[in-house]
Amino acid sequence: MSLTWVTLAKDLRLEWRSKDSINSMLFFALLVVVIFSFSFDPTAEESRQIAGGLVWVAFLFAAVVALNQTWARELRNHVLDAYRVSPAPANALFLAKAFGNFIFVTVLELLMTPLFIIFYNLRALGPAYQLPLVTVLGTWALVVNGTFFAAISIRTRSREIMLPLLLFPVSIPAVLAMVEATRSILTGDFSARFWLVLLAAYDVVFTIASLFLFESVLHAE
Amino acid sequence: MAETAVITVADLVKQFGRFAALRGVSANFAPRRLYALLGDNGAGKTTLLRSLAGLTPPTRGRISVLGTTNLRSICSRIGYMAHPSLLYDEMTGIENLRYFARLYGIEGDRRCRQVIGAVKLDPALSRPVGQYSQGMRQRMSLARALLNDPEILLLDEPFSNVDTASAREMSALLGQMRDGGKTVFVVTHQALLLEAVADEFIWMEAGRIARRTASLEPGEQT
Numbered sequence: 001m002s003l004t005w006v007t008l009a010k011d012l013r014l015e016w017r018s019k020d021s022i023n024s025m026l027f028f029a030l031l032v033v034v035i036f037s038f039s040f041d042p043t044a045e046e047s048r049q050i051a052g053g054l055v056w057v058a059f060l061f062a063a064v065v066a067l068n069q070t071w072a073r074e075l076r077n078h079v080l081d082a083y084r085v086s087p088a089p090a091n092a093l094f095l096a097k098a099f100g101n102f103i104f105v106t107v108l109e110l111l112m113t114p115l116f117i118i119f120y121n122l123r124a125l126g127p128a129y130q131l132p133l134v135t136v137l138g139t140w141a142l143v144v145n146g147t148f149f150a151a152i153s154i155r156t157r158s159r160e161i162m163l164p165l166l167l168f169p170v171s172i173p174a175v176l177a178m179v180e181a182t183r184s185i186l187t188g189d190f191s192a193r194f195w196l197v198l199l200a201a202y203d204v205v206f207t208i209a210s211l212f213l214f215e216s217v218l219h220a221e
Numbered sequence: 222m223a224e225t226a227v228i229t230v231a232d233l234v235k236q237f238g239r240f241a242a243l244r245g246v247s248a249n250f251a252p253r254r255l256y257a258l259l260g261d262n263g264a265g266k267t268t269l270l271r272s273l274a275g276l277t278p279p280t281r282g283r284i285s286v287l288g289t290t291n292l293r294s295i296c297s298r299i300g301y302m303a304h305p306s307l308l309y310d311e312m313t314g315i316e317n318l319r320y321f322a323r324l325y326g327i328e329g330d331r332r333c334r335q336v337i338g339a340v341k342l343d344p345a346l347s348r349p350v351g352q353y354s355q356g357m358r359q360r361m362s363l364a365r366a367l368l369n370d371p372e373i374l375l376l377d378e379p380f381s382n383v384d385t386a387s388a389r390e391m392s393a394l395l396g397q398m399r400d401g402g403k404t405v406f407v408v409t410h411q412a413l414l415l416e417a418v419a420d421e422f423i424w425m426e427a428g429r430i431a432r433r434t435a436s437l438e439p440g441e442q443t
Contacts, residue, residue, distance in 0.1 A: 002323075003323065003324065006320065006323045007320075010309075010312075010320050013311075013312065013316075014309060014311050014312070017311045017312075017349075018311055073309070076309075076310065077305045077306045077307060077308055077309070077310065078303055078305040078307055079307050079308065079309060081276055081301070081303055081307055082301075082307040082308075082321060082324075082365065083324065084275075084276060085274050085275065085276060085296055085299065085301045086296065086297070086321070086324035086325060086369075087293075087296050087297045087324070087325065087326075088324040088325075221277060221278070
C-alpha cells in the first residue's frame with residue numbers, strides 16, 4: 001500500500017506543477033454549466049428534474065479529460081516502462097491513479113456544485129444528507145472504470161476517441177444510478193435507496209475486476 | 222572452462238504485425254562482460270534489449286536471464302536505460318530518483334545521491350529534468366538505471382546527443398561497472414566510444430546476429 005501512496009504523492013506533485021488536468025476539467029465543466037443555463041430557462045421544479053442528468057453528464061465528460069491526462073504523462077519520455085521493469089506491483093500503480101483521479105474529480109465537483117446551485121436555482125426537497133454518498137459512490141464509479149479503460153486506450157492511435165467509446169457504454173448503469181439518485185434527492189418524489197445500492201454494487205464489481213485485470217493491461221504491448 | 226551464460230536466447234522471434242523485428246536470434250552471453258550491440262536502424266538491437274528487459278515478450282523462442290525464464294522474478298536484478306529518458310520532466314533529478322528508488326524498496330536519499338554522483342551530476346540541482354541539457358538527461362537516466370545496483374545493465378543509446386568528452390566519461394564508467402562484476406549491454410551507433418572497454422561487438426542485421434567480434438576492424442570504426 002505504501003507504493004500506492006508514494007505514486008499518488010508523485011502524481012499530485014506533478015499535477016500541482018503542471019495543472020494539466022484540473023484546468024482543462026474546470027474549463028470544460030464551466031462551459032457546460034454556462035451553455036446549458038443560457039440554452040434553457042427552467043423553472044425551479046424543472047431544474048430539480050433535469051439537474052441530476054446535467055450535473056453528472058458534465059462531470060463525466062470533464063473527467064475524461066483528467067483520465068486521459070493521467071496516463072498521457074506516463075507515456076511522455078516512456079516513463080511507464082520504468083515502472084514496468086521495476087518489481088513494483090501493478091495494482092499499486094492502478095490504485096494510485098484511481099485515487100488521484102478521484103481527488104481531481106472531487107475537487108472539480110466541489111468547485112462546480114455551488115455554480116450549478118446558483119445557475120439552476122437548486123434546493124433539495126428530499127434527504128440532502130444522501131448527496132455526499134451519491135457523489136462519493138458516483139465519482140468512484142467514474143474514475144475506477146475510467147482509469148482502467150484509459151490505461152487500455154492510451155497506447156492506441158486515437159486515444160481521445162477510444163476512451164469515451166470504451167468507457168461510456170460500460171458506465172451507463174452507474175450514470176443512470178447517479179442521475180436517478182440525485183433526482184430522487186432533489187425532488188423528494190421517491191427513495192434513492194435502490195440506486196445507491198446499485199451504485200455501491202457497481203463500484204465493488206468494477207474495482208475488483210479492474211484490480212484483477214490491470215496487470216495484464218500494464219504489461220501488454 | 223567456459224563460464225555459465227548469464228543470458229541465453231534461443232530462436233528468438235519478435236513480430237510487430239507483419240514486420241519481424243527479430244528473426245531467430247540465438248546466443249549466449251557470459252557474465253561480467255561488456256557487450257556492444259551494433260547495427261543499422263531497424264536491425265533489431267532495441268527490440269532485443271527490450272526483450273531481455275522483459276518489456277517486449279517474444280512471439281516465439283526462449284529467453285533465460287540469470288537462470289530463469291520468468292523475467293518478472295529477476296527484474297530487480299536488471300537495470301534498463303531506454304533511448305527516451307524514462308524521467309518525469311516536471312520533477313528534479315533527485316525527486317525522480319527518490320520515486321524510482323521506492324519502486325525497488327530503497328528508502329532514503331543516500332543511494333540516490335550516490336548514483337547521481339557516479340554519473341557526475343549534482344544531487345542538489347534544483348532544476349526540473351525538463352530543463353536539463355540532453356547530455357544531463359542521459360546521465361540522470363543512467364543514474365536511474367543504476368539505482369537498484371543491478372547485475373545486468375541494458376543501455377539503449379546512452380551516448381546519443383552527449384558531447385564527446387562526456388560520452389568518453391560515460392564509456393569509462395561502464396568499463397568500471399563491468400570490472401565491478403556487472404554484465405553490460407550497450408546499444409549504440411558510436412562503436413568507437415566503446416572500443417577501449419567492450420569485450421565483444423555484436424553486429425545485428427535484419428533481425429539476426431550477423432557476427433560477434435572481439436574488436437572493431439578498421440572499416441567498422443564509425
